[in-house]
Amino acid sequence: MEGVDHLAHERNKAQFDVAVMKAVWAGSRDAYELFHRFSRLVANDPEMFIPAIKAQATEEQQKQWLPLANKMKIIGSYTQTELGHGSNVRGLETTATFDPKTDEFVLNSPTLTATKWWPGGLGKIATHALAHARLIIDDKDYGVHGFLVQLRSLDDHLTLPGITIGDIGMKYGSGAYNTMDNGSLIFDHVRIPRNQMLMRLSQVTREGKYVPSNVPRQLSYGTMVYVRQKIVFDASIALSRAVCISTRYSAVRRQFGSHNGSPETQVIDYKTQQARLFPLLASAYAIRFVSEWLNSFYKDLLQRLEAKDFSTLPEAHACTAGLKSITTSVAADGIEECRKLCGGHGYLTSSGLPELSAVYIPACTYEGDNVVMLLQVARYLMKTISQLKSGNKPVGTTAYLGRAEQLMQYHSDVLRAEDWLKPNVVVEAFEARAARMSMACAQNLSKFNNPEDGFQELSADLVEAATAHCQLIIVSKFIEKLQQDIPGKGVKEQLGVLRSIYALFLLHKHIGDFLSTDCITPKQGYLANEQLRSLYSQVRPNAIALVDAFNYTDHFLSSVLGRYDGNVYPKLYEEAWKDPLNDTSIPDGFHEYVQPMLKQPLHHGRL
Numbered sequence: 001m002e003g004v005d006h007l008a009h010e011r012n013k014a015q016f017d018v019a020v021m022k023a024v025w026a027g028s029r030d031a032y033e034l035f036h037r038f039s040r041l042v043a044n045d046p047e048m049f050i051p052a053i054k055a056q057a058t059e060e061q062q063k064q065w066l067p068l069a070n071k072m073k074i075i076g077s078y079t080q081t082e083l084g085h086g087s088n089v090r091g092l093e094t095t096a097t098f099d100p101k102t103d104e105f106v107l108n109s110p111t112l113t114a115t116k117w118w119p120g121g122l123g124k125i126a127t128h129a130l131a132h133a134r135l136i137i138d139d140k141d142y143g144v145h146g147f148l149v150q151l152r153s154l155d156d157h158l159t160l161p162g163i164t165i166g167d168i169g170m171k172y173g174s175g176a177y178n179t180m181d182n183g184s185l186i187f188d189h190v191r192i193p194r195n196q197m198l199m200r201l202s203q204v205t206r207e208g209k210y211v212p213s214n215v216p217r218q219l220s221y222g223t224m225v226y227v228r229q230k231i232v233f234d235a236s237i238a239l240s241r242a243v244c245i246s247t248r249y250s251a252v253r254r255q256f257g258s259h260n261g262s263p264e265t266q267v268i269d270y271k272t273q274q275a276r277l278f279p280l281l282a283s284a285y286a287i288r289f290v291s292e293w294l295n296s297f298y299k300d301l302l303q304r305l306e307a308k309d310f311s312t313l314p315e316a317h318a319c320t321a322g323l324k325s326i327t328t329s330v331a332a333d334g335i336e337e338c339r340k341l342c343g344g345h346g347y348l349t350s351s352g353l354p355e356l357s358a359v360y361i362p363a364c365t366y367e368g369d370n371v372v373m374l375l376q377v378a379r380y381l382m383k384t385i386s387q388l389k390s391g392n393k394p395v396g397t398t399a400y401l402g403r404a405e406q407l408m409q410y411h412s413d414v415l416r417a418e419d420w421l422k423p424n425v426v427v428e429a430f431e432a433r434a435a436r437m438s439m440a441c442a443q444n445l446s447k448f449n450n451p452e453d454g455f456q457e458l459s460a461d462l463v464e465a466a467t468a469h470c471q472l473i474i475v476s477k478f479i480e481k482l483q484q485d486i487p488g489k490g491v492k493e494q495l496g497v498l499r500s501i502y503a504l505f506l507l508h509k510h511i512g513d514f515l516s517t518d519c520i521t522p523k524q525g526y527l528a529n530e531q532l533r534s535l536y537s538q539v540r541p542n543a544i545a546l547v548d549a550f551n552y553t554d555h556f557l558s559s560v561l562g563r564y565d566g567n568v569y570p571k572l573y574e575e576a577w578k579d580p581l582n583d584t585s586i587p588d589g590f591h592e593y594v595q596p597m598l599k600q601p602l603h604h605g606r607l
């Protein structure tokens with residue numbers, strides 16, 4: 001019935017102050033940013049073009065281009081990936097050859113695989129590209145640099161001479177990403193003025209002299225680092241949306257369990273539903289808190305870079321790459337799990353879940369393929385370990401590796417299930433697991449004469465070690481979050497339950513790592529699972545309030561299953577009748593194609 005809150009009985013069970021939890025969830029971000037970050041995807045995405053100009057253009061170039069971009073007088077596309085290369089940026093083939101006679105660069109796509117392919121906005125709407133191309137001077141290749149290239153006339157939007165542009169076609173399903181005109185672009189000797197090479201980091205003089213960057217060349221990758229830390233925040237939005245929908249529906253849906261006319265059982269009360277759903281609820285909070293930490297770490301990096309302090313740049317790269325990988329994988333897999341948690345109705349477009357999945361899952365690929373990103377983390381871990389011998393004391397997120405010897409001797413002293421509720425007990429287990437996995441890789445790598453051959457041979461193990469390292473970061477930041485002063489009745493207690501669910505779920509899921517590295521005994525693993533089951537019972541009465549704390553409107557959720565009022569069945573039925581198929585009783589084509597078959601006479605008794 002309209003106006004009735006079918007979930008009121010669930011909301012009345014809450015054991016904490018929901019208003020405070022809403023504030024904890026929102027953190028430093030306001031609702032606008034939450035909405036903006038999602039709505040941006042289906043508009044043109046200035047997410048990268050503008051930050052890239054800020055990162056790679058001189059002050060003078062910024063003065064020229066930023067006002068135009070900010071006021072949408074030009075529409076830019078971050079044009080890096082090509083048909084033949086995306087992960088391997090140093091393998092890009094587009095060229096920008098300096099012509100000293102005219103003081104210009106000539107941009108060209110020398111091969112089919114040099115075709116720019118995927119950049120958002122490029123297909124139909126962008127007027128300018130921040131094109132990444134190999135700088136060539138006097139036949140010498142100086143590697144990939146950024147160039148601002150006008151693609152279309154600002155008068156009639158027609159493409160300019162030498163420019164061939166198109167959309168790359170429909171993408172995965174019918175998802176909203178099809179409203180993004182990811183494009184293709186071929187340059188045929190397109191000339192641009194020398195001052196349209198972005199020259200903050202390195203320059204080309206009028207005489208054609210290359211002035212190399214006096215800062216780490218990787219700063220040219222800065223926009224990717226910036227977006228990767230944003231994507232961690234987006235992962236918490238995407239996952240929490242799906243969890244909100246599936247939690248509310250799990251409380252509405254009843255199936256089996258009726259005795260003597262009693263109501264059937266709410267599916268949220270089935271232990272299997274809880275074991276699938278509550279770790280995702282905990283993960284949404286975990287990802288939100290690690291995204292807050294990562295954002296502050298990134299802002300600290302920017303301040304340091306201003307002061308030419310590059311000391312945290314390697315760690316920032318490892319953290320943004322690794323956490324982008326882990327959190328987008330958890331969110332993408334979690335959205336699919338939330339669809340399954342809703343049974344058949346989860347597969348309806350009106351559930352909001354298929355669309356969310358179709359829009360979200362490329363996050364595992366864009367801004368860095370998730371495996372390639374974890375391999376970057378692995379390189380960072382191996383380098384950190386190799387420097388231990390020279391007395392280089394690791395700090396920050398790898399500080400635990402400085403205690404590797406001690407962690408190699410670690411054995412958990414858990415005796416009872418409730419011992420796993422102690423944050424220090426959990427962190428020690430996760431540190432020992434991560435340290436031992438990385439040290440084992442380093443040990444095996446040392447057996448190879450050629451370190452690169454070893455890295456390739458051991459890359460699957462290295463990815464697992466990098467995963468363990470990143471999961472340790474997320475667990476640690478969840479624990480640190482709860483060491484902050486958090487007001488409100490029961491709020492910290494509930495977050496503590498979620499923190500333990502998150503950590504013990506990971507321990508249970510990766511029990512093989514913890515046992516094979518001899519960090520814990522099978523009995524201790526069993527006790528962790530015992531404790532997990534108890535934690536599910538503790539979170540159950542608060543589940544609806546915990547997803548209410550995301551503070552998402554029904555409009556934002558776009559889901560008949562995730563409605564705040566839980567009035568699912570009438571709305572499911574109502575929504576179905578909006579389908580154009582139901583405008584007529586007899587379907588198109590019936591008389592032409594189906595009715596003749598139905599009218600066909602029987603032959604020899606057979607249809």
Ligand SMILES: CCCCC/C=C\C/C=C\C/C=C\CC/C=C/C(=O)SCCNC(=O)CCNC(=O)[C@H](O)C(C)(C)COP(=O)(O)OP(=O)(O)OC[C@H]1O[C@@H](n2cnc3c(N)ncnc32)[C@H](O)[C@@H]1OP(=O)(O)O
Nearest residue numbers: 037038041086087088089218221234237238317366367368
């Ligand atoms: C419901 C809510 C939904 C929300 C969703 C809403 C919206 C979506 C959200 C966001 C959308 C945003 C974007 C979507 C559009 C997508 C855009 C793109 O995809 S742009 C293109 C992205 N491309 C990539 O990410 C390419 C990945 N490849 C690379 O980054 C590099 O090629 C790679 C893998 C790092 C290798 O680089 P290379 O130069 O070869 O370096 P090496 O591996 O040899 O390492 C050399 C040293 O450099 C260090 N390094 C590498 N990268 C960095 C860096 N970025 N920063 C700092 N340092 C770096 C590396 O560690 C090595 O250091 P050492 O020498 O070992 O010390």
Ligand SMILES: Cc1cc2nc3c(=O)[nH]c(=O)nc-3n(C[C@H](O)[C@H](O)[C@H](O)COP(=O)(O)OP(=O)(O)OC[C@H]3O[C@@H](n4cnc5c(N)ncnc54)[C@H](O)[C@@H]3O)c2cc1C
Nearest residue numbers: 078080081085086087118119120362365366367368369371
């Ligand atoms: C929706 C969407 C939007 C995008 N928007 C943009 C944009 O706006 N601008 C832009 O420039 N690009 C954009 N991209 C491109 C995106 O950045 C690349 O697709 C991404 O970086 C992955 O690179 P790739 O396609 O070359 O994958 P590949 O690297 O070819 O991946 C294929 C497989 O090879 C594996 N692999 C690759 N290298 C290694 C290695 N060294 N070791 C082990 N395994 C390896 C990968 O793990 C993966 O399994 C977008 C892509 C998508 C899907």
